[in-house]
Amino acid sequence: ARPATAGRLGADATAPLRLRSVAVTDLATTMATQLDDAQVSLKPRGFSLGAIQVNAKVLLQDAGAVQLIDADTARDLKQDVLSDVKFQFIPEKPADAADGPRAPDVLQLTESAARRVLTSVGLVLEASVGPHALNPAVAPGQAMVQSPTAGSVIARGARVMVIFAAADEQGA
Incomplete structure (x- = not known):
């Protein structure tokens, strides 16, 4: 697969983007698993995580996937090509x-x-x-x-x- 170029996304056509495509459900599952692991490790110490919200700017793709970009690339893109995504994780009450x-x-x-x-x-x-x-x-x-x-x-x-x-x- 060849890397996407910034020109297709509204920035300088000579600068290649570093993109990583991931299904939204996989991204949410990975974050939830990591938060569950943190919760398990905090419990013996008498602590727990509260509600956590993750906000990100991504490039949306078809079929429920997003492309995650690094911060430098995000600064170089026109903001109207990025979409805001928000994940909220609310732990069950122990x-x-x-x-x-x-x-x-x-x-x-x-x-x-x-x-x-x-x-x-x-x-x-x-x-x-x-x-x-x-x-x-x-x-x-x-x-x-x-x-x-x-x-x-x-x-x-x-x-x-x-x-x-x-x-x-x-x-x-």
């Missing part, structure tokens, strides 16, 4: 979490306060430190991000990952 506690909101708490709150409802804190720029609204040492989010029903004994703001670096 059966074992139905009777568990709701994750409390620990944002803006210190690590020791977050640990006390989580322990009081039967959950475990998994703490890490991240750059304060993730959430400049909090003070250094306070919780910036938590997963699962506040209000999520999770299994008793599950881990709640919380990222605390690092101390600001001087001269940054």
Whole structure:
């Protein structure tokens, strides 16, 4: 098979495109399988994936196939030759979490306060430190991000990952 040329797609006729054709159903199945694998690997740690949406620009073909192109090629094409595709994956609610506690909101708490709150409802804190720029609204040492989010029903004994703001670096 010879590669398609950009001239047929509305760009410079001398630049060859790097295209990969794939059936839409195969693309969706591959993404779903990879997300399922990630979900299985996160479950023992007390985490789960939420709804995931994938948006892409593709070249549509007949018979339910699309051509995936690299970012450089996409920039060189006229935008009216590309189509938007959207895949949304919504995981099933885990059966074992139905009777568990709701994750409390620990944002803006210190690590020791977050640990006390989580322990009081039967959950475990998994703490890490991240750059304060993730959430400049909090003070250094306070919780910036938590997963699962506040209000999520999770299994008793599950881990709640919380990222605390690092101390600001001087001269940054």
